[in-house]
Amino acid sequence: MDIEKLFAELHNLPSVPKVAQDLILQFDNPATSLESVARNIERDPVIAAKVLRLANSARFRGAREATSIEDAAMRLGFNTLRTLVLASAMTGAFKAPPGFDLKGFWLNSFRAASVARVLAKQGGKDADAAFTCGMMHGIGELLIQTGAPEYAAHLHGQAGTAHAAQETLQLGFGYPEVGAELAKRWNLPKLIQTAIGYQARPSLAPDDRSYAFIVAQAVAIGDALAVHGGPTAQARENIEGPLFDGVDLEKLFAALPAVLEADKAFEALLV
Template sequence: MDIEALFSELHSLPSIPKVAQDLIQQFDNPASSLESVARNLEKDPVIAAKILRLANSARFRGARESASIEDAASRLGFNTLRTLVLASAVTGAFKTEAAFDLKGFWLKSFQVASISRLLAKQVGVDAEIAFTCGVMHNIGELLIQAGAPRFAAIIRASGASRAANETLQLGFGYPEVGAELAKRWHLPELIRTAIAYQANPFHAPNNAPLPKVLAQAICISDALEAHGGATPDARVALEGPLLEGIDLDLLFEKLPALLEADKAFAEQLT
């Protein structure tokens, strides 16, 4: 089977609202203002409600509540707004079987995203784009869970060889599926490349740095999961050529507070 055959079997392709697509393009336009972004945000009541809720959460709330989208947008800032809009659009695009732990899936995705942001700052890569790649890194798995359940048993296989196992069984793995979905959503090529090469970052075209950042973040997240968080054992478990050049001691100093903050952020969306 090839990816085209898989997509043709889907009953419906998850879609990102046009308002969200317009906003993503607007965030990438240096001429955009918070006022113009706020006007577009008001067109999507679901995203607008999440923005107000986040702006009034413990993480962002000031001396008074935000009652307007423009005030909330000003409080959150461009980077947080961009992340929230895309994450909200993506998390709202999928409906899965009740047996699938959708909240756990997104919490894991946001953990990878948080680690990606920290790593990106170390190596001089755009931290917010890295965060977005982390949020979306596993949408290929989610697409199959939501739309092609007969393949779900293969997708549920865990471990570093999961992509290879899927390729052996299906002819493609979750990175390729995710990259194809990102393409059909008209997301930037930087994001598509990071998703496509996350399992094989050293073969990314033009030595693109984001696939490596994403691969490193997944590796670190898996170590945290295996060793009960940002523990000394998790730190010791992280070694090998993939992580060369990363200051893991500095990363582990910053991880606990950041992961807690972004977990709260994820729970605002899921």
């Protein structure tokens, strides 16, 4: 099987809602106002409901309840809105096959995205772009689960670079390449395509390799956090090797507790 055949067998290719696509473009436009973003959010009832829920959550709730999208947008701000819109768009685009833990998948993706954002900030890279790459790093896995069930059953339960290598051996490609192809078909920026496609071999990425490295690092750290119950000393000890050359892991792990705690409000809205 090749990637073209896989995509040909997918009768309903996942798609990002038009409103979400417009919003993501709006967030990248420095001339965008919160008022115009709020008007666009109002066009999608699912995203609008999540924005209101988050604005009235314990983390963001003010002296009075936010009753309009514009009020909620003002309270949350651009960065928080961008995170919520992206997460909502991604989670709403896919339907998982029976037996696949879709909520767990997105929680893992969100954790990787949160770590990627911290890595990017510490490395002087675009934190929002890194978050997007981290959030989307595993989308190829969902397509393989849906489009190649005969292989997905055999591969289920493995993770990370080893998973990608095993898929490549079995299929001739792995979930990073599938995810990059989907990102290409969604007309997402080349930076995102490259970061997703080369996450298992970031040193081979063309042009700017930094985001492929960030995704690879974020996934490895996210796995360690999951195994050891958060940013513990044991999780820190599990992170080593040349992949992390140049990363200040002590500084990173010092920053993670606050970041992960702050992001819990988003996790409740993912699926």
